[in-house]
Amino acid sequence: MAAVPTILRRTTASRPTTLPWADSLAAIGPGAVPALIEGLDDPRDGPRWTAAAALGKIGPEANAAVPRLSRMTTSAQTADRVVAAAALWRIARDRGVLPVLISSIGRAEARDRGERYAALDALGEIGPAATEAVPALIHQLSLVSETHAYQVVRVLAQIGPDAATAVEPLERISAHSSDGSLRLAAAEALWRITRGEEGVDALIKELQGDPRDTRRTTALATLSQFGPEAAPAVPAIVELLRSDPSTLGASAAVLRRIGPPADSALPVLIEFFKDDDLINKDEVAAAIRAIDPEAARGLGIR
Structure with a gap:
């Protein structure tokens, strides 16, 4: 694998968080492992860290590198220890x-x-x-x-x-x-951590914050990950829709993920859906369908 030493020589990384060549080296596959193990002895930081990161990205098939990476975790240099430890986790858990x-x-x-x-x-x-x-x-x-x-x-x-x-x-x-x-x-x-209402309550406060704050949209995106467990946020989302219709797309996405427990949002969603000039009609339709399929059919939503 003559390409491996060539790529390592080109590496000028100065931080262990930025090793752009590691992905390219890992893409070569297990055949690159012997040359990457040799790269762990490079006196320059960038090539050495890149070799370790690439071995980690190859994963269990780089098992032959474990002894050398284990020694690297005892290096006097913190960055050596960190990149070697990360690689060992990926290879050997x-x-x-x-x-x-x-x-x-x-x-x-x-x-x-x-x-x-x-x-x-x-x-x-x-x-x-x-x-x-x-x-x-x-x-x-x-x-x-x-x-x-x-x-x-x-x-x-x-x-x-x-x-x-x-x-x-x-x-x-x-x-x-x-x-x-x-x-x-x-x-x-x-x-x-809790799978409880603590996080939802904190995000509700963000929804009720300054209308000029774009983090309200971020809070909605976070809530959409919670699915039905975001149900306590439904009243705040309804209030937000009435006060700031520009949040309709993001709000509808959350309500769709919540599903039937968001039934109290149906009236405002139906109101928006009936607006012929609505831009976000597909998102609103999807939310209505997820919350109440029968109501959706009644509105001609398939």
Whole structure:
């Protein structure tokens, strides 16, 4: 595989979060594994990290790289340890990499943020199996700025119900953060962790916010992921439709996903559907059909 060393030589990556050639190398397949293992010994950071990332993307068929990647997790360089740990998880589902990643998420100095973000990305990918990281993630929420807390919140959401001890700080963020994007992320995390109304309630507050705030549309998009469990939001969505018809497309998508429990929204949806000038007629029709098929047939919706 002569192409592998050539591609690695072209790699100029300076951050472990941005390794654009890794996908191309992984696409070569298992035949690239021997050359990529050799690339782990490259003295330059970019080629070495790219080789590790490509091996991880190849997955279990790169099993021959496990011994060398395991040694790389003991490197004196944080970025080496993080990219090797992420690759080992993808290849072998080795939970032994968690301490390596957890020890790297507290590196908030400007020069260390690449390693920190790469470690958080890896923990998010590991998801529910990364429960061991929850205490450290919660600790990070009390230390970092709101800008940097966003990714920590996203990881807690990906861990899900096993991150239950994070509910209290997430509730504080969703209620009091001045960063709207962070509030939305915290609301989604609450729902993914509790599968209860906490996250829905936080998103309802966003719907009732400033009409000029585009995050209302983002809140609707988040609610649409919840399906019937977003039913408590129906009254707020109806109110939003009456006050701001420009949200009709996004609102109809949420109501369609909720289905029959959104029956209290039928009158306003039917009102919109009967408007001959309506642009979003297909979306509204789909929502009516999902909520009440019989009412849809009565309106000629098939």
